[in-house]
Amino acid sequence: MTQKSAKFSDAAKRRRDFEREALPHLDSLYAAALRLTRRPSDAEDLVQESMLKAFRFWDSFEAGTNARAWLLRIVTNTFINRHRRKARERAVFDGVLADPVGEGVMSRAAMRGLKNADSEADRRLLAGEIQAAMEKLAPQQRLMIQLSDMEGLTYKEIANVVGCPVGTVMSGLHRARKALQKHLIAQAIEFGLVAPEPSTEVAPSPVSLEDFRRQKQAQS
Amino acid sequence: MSSCSMVRRHAGTYLDGELDPTTQLEFEEHLDGCAECQECVAFEVAFRERVHEALGDVQAPASLKQRVLLDLDEAEVQHKRSGALIRIWSPFSKADDSGRGRFSRGSILAAAAAALLLFGGSAIGLGGSGTAGVDSAGLGLGGSSLLEDVVRLHSSALPSDVPEARQETVARYFQGKVRFPVRPMRFDCGNVRLVGARLSNIRDRRAAALYYDANGQRVTMVVLDSPPPALFSGAARVLARGHEVYYRDVHGYTVPIRRQHGLTYLFTGDLARPALLDLVASAHVGR
Secondary structure (H helix, E strand, C coil): CHHHHHHHHHHHHHHHHHHHHHHHHHHHHHHHHHHHHCCHHHHHHHHHHHHHHHHHCHHHCCCCCCHHHHHHHHHHHHHHHHHHHHCCHHHHHHHHHHCCCCCCCCCHHHHHHHHCCCCHHHHHHHHHHHHHHHHHCCHHHHHHHHHHHHCCCCHHHHHHHHCCCHHHHHHHHHHHHHHHHHHHHHHHHHCCCCCCCCCCCCCCCCCCHHHHHHHHHHHC | CCCHHHHHHCHHHHHCCCCCHHHHHHHHHHHHCCHHHHHHHHHHHHHHHHHHHHHCCCCCCHHHHHHHHHHHHHHHHHHHCCCCCCECCCCCCCCCCCCCCCCCHHHHHHHHHHHHHHCCCHHHHHHCCCCCCHHHHHCCCCHHHHHHHHHHHHHHCCCCCCCCCCHHHHHHHHECCECCCCCCEEECCCCEEEEEEEEEEECCEEEEEEEEEECCEEEEEEEECCCCHHHCCCCEEEEECCEEEEEEEECCEEEEEEEECCEEEEEEECCCHHHHHHHHHCEEECC
8 A cells, every 4th residue: 555655656756857857848849859850740749759758768867967958869869760760761861961061152241241131121031041041951950050059059968969979060060050151142142132252262171170180280 | 370261160169169278269369360260250150140030939839738748647547557457358359368269159248248247337338328427427527528529429420521531531631620630540450441530629629530430330539639637537447458448428428538649539439338448449540
């Protein structure tokens, strides 16, 4: 009898803990799911499935650690698993990251033009174009942008969520941002926000910081 | 001394605060003396502000939280698995425990009688006298009038809205009409076919009604996204096919209730209660 009530209160505590720790992150999880799936109904399904998994595996969550990152990781894994089940699996996730990204897309005039786009109309235009450009990124890149720019996660935390090395986060974010900027500048030129001008930047050099440090050490 | 190209290339990482301290100092030194690189960094800052504006703060819909909480309820119920459950006789399942294919007439009758006795309040069940037994516990809780709507929907036998009752056609039919994805259930028992679907109102809420034919008898399944919380509290519970099935009695109809993926499924049909409960226990959503 006492054993039974102890068991009951255990279950009640587990439920209470989960609701207290996990539910406040629902907005973050939904936002991340929306970046991954792009469709609100799919994002809802994804979060729902992930929360149920999280509840089942709640015992494996270490109290005191970052619950949001832990939950985001479950959302990401659930998304990958679904894709894998569907068909062409992880390539969906990794493919676009391998695309090379040109560095010299941004002229100074273009940068100034975009930076000083101050009118309400210009801003709305840019916001629409950023959303459109996001659509073209790989799910993993959209997720990285979301986690870094909106959720303020560190590279290490993002690496943990996405399940990749920290260097991949750094280059992935770099590529994603450059791709967004490239799209943005093309649209800005089209809308007459900035004047077309040949780029002045050149010379590809290593993107990874390890390479950078190695290069520096070699120089010194 | 960092070169301009190096600083520009890693401006993002610099702004993310992810450079190692030494490199960061070098970057800052360089930026102090380089207007062009300052401009690049200022652009990156402005760009991020734009991205922030464009992506905005996303809020999860209120219905999602509701669905998650219902999932947790369901997970907890499955977890508990109390031993006090009644095991029901299954009219459709193969004769696992009584010798394959050697069902004598006597044993079926005996099993049927046992099943009726087990279902507590068998006299009421046999009499079919409407609201009684389990039903009385649920009256006034808001759940039973909802169940009355389900029973009314079934007994009025309104025509199907879809011309052909295929799983995909039905799922697509409900898209945009109800706030949740409708995935027709499949049944691992007997001969159960999806025969129609209809958009209906259950207690002023849009609900999906699916019509099935079970060995020639009509079964109606109603899908809801947010049922009243009292729905389960007064319901009877049986164990069938390893699943817990809740049900209530309304106007002589048995209304089994199941939850899956945060949605609530209410059934009723022209079958006898054990057959209906067994059928419901065998139901699952095909992904």
